[in-house]
Amino acid sequence: MAKLKNLAACASNRLQQASELPGNEARIEVRTLLQHSLGGVSHAWLIAHGDDPVTDELRARFENLLARRIHGEPIAHILGKREFFGREFLVTPATLIPRPDTEILVETALAKILPDQPYGILDMGTGTGAIGITLGLERPRSRVMLLDFSVAALNVARDNIQLLAAHNVRAILSDWFAAVQGQRFDLIVSNPPYIEAADPHLRQGDLRFEPVTALASGEDGLDDIRRIAAQAALHLAPSGWLMFEHGYNQGSAVRSILQRHAFKNIYTQQDLAGHDRVTLGQHT
Numbered sequence: 001m002a003k004l005k006n007l008a009a010c011a012s013n014r015l016q017q018a019s020e021l022p023g024n025e026a027r028i029e030v031r032t033l034l035q036h037s038l039g040g041v042s043h044a045w046l047i048a049h050g051d052d053p054v055t056d057e058l059r060a061r062f063e064n065l066l067a068r069r070i071h072g073e074p075i076a077h078i079l080g081k082r083e084f085f086g087r088e089f090l091v092t093p094a095t096l097i098p099r100p101d102t103e104i105l106v107e108t109a110l111a112k113i114l115p116d117q118p119y120g121i122l123d124m125g126t127g128t129g130a131i132g133i134t135l136g137l138e139r140p141r142s143r144v145m146l147l148d149f150s151v152a153a154l155n156v157a158r159d160n161i162q163l164l165a166a167h168n169v170r171a172i173l174s175d176w177f178a179a180v181q182g183q184r185f186d187l188i189v190s191n192p193p194y195i196e197a198a199d200p201h202l203r204q205g206d207l208r209f210e211p212v213t214a215l216a217s218g219e220d221g222l223d224d225i226r227r228i229a230a231q232a233a234l235h236l237a238p239s240g241w242l243m244f245e246h247g248y249n250q251g252s253a254v255r256s257i258l259q260r261h262a263f264k265n266i267y268t269q270q271d272l273a274g275h276d277r278v279t280l281g282q283h284t
Contacts, residue, residue, distance in 0.1 A: 005050035094152035129157030146171035243280035251276030
């Protein structure tokens with residue numbers, strides 16, 4: 001009977017060949033799927049039990065998950081969760097999968113929120129709620145509102161609010177600012193759709209399995225950013241901040257959009273690779 005470590009090694013080779021993932025990434029993904037198949041055991045447990053035999057039941061369960069990954073399904077959808085800023089968030093095909101680059105947006109926002117102040121925060125197009133919930137948990141004196149026009153996505157965000165006990169966060173159905181007329185916030189954050197509608201990457205990799213409405217926004221990818229920026233001043237408190245995550249080549253364009261709407265102190269944060277990732281401006 002095959003051993004766990006042999007099953008993992010063979011599966012890693014198969015995934016690497018099928019997906020062209022680097023060997024280390026393939027091994028990590030296989031290990032994650034195997035841990036999930038075993039009921040959520042730790043990496044240390046898996047190493048300690050590497051010589052354990054593989055039962056028929058375990059093999060069938062693991063092979064089902066591996067086949068889904070080999071056919072391109074995102075591992076976050078297979079597991080139903082994704083780690084973000086040190087916490088696990090529920091994920092479904094109705095939402096964008098939280099990505100490490102988005103942590104730059106969270107870090108930039110946290111730098112504008114004093115821990116002892118009761119800020120009002122708006123997270124637009126929230127999806128899983130990862131951005132707004134994280135801000136709420138990191139700044140518990142703040143009140144955070146999550147907006148999304150998708151009922152399915154909003155249900156995921158509400159489940160994450162409950163799962164993570166984010167008592168200062170609530171989620172409401174809204175097409176951008178439609179449901180918050182007359183309300184003002186100290187900080188508005190958004191990871192809106194920003195991919196060009198004709199971008200071939202929409203038909204590649206994990207993006208094939210994510211909602212296109214959360215990914216693409218017009219010919220140059222900036223339609224939703226323009227729409228939010230045009231209305232944001234009506235919903236920001238004096239000296240409040242508006243900040244967006246965007247594509248690596250969109251920093252200059254987003255700065256120009258904020259300038260046209262009379263924002264001040266506009267600048268762009270880079271990600272760990274040195275690419276433009278988050279642009280923000282302050283309400284006059």
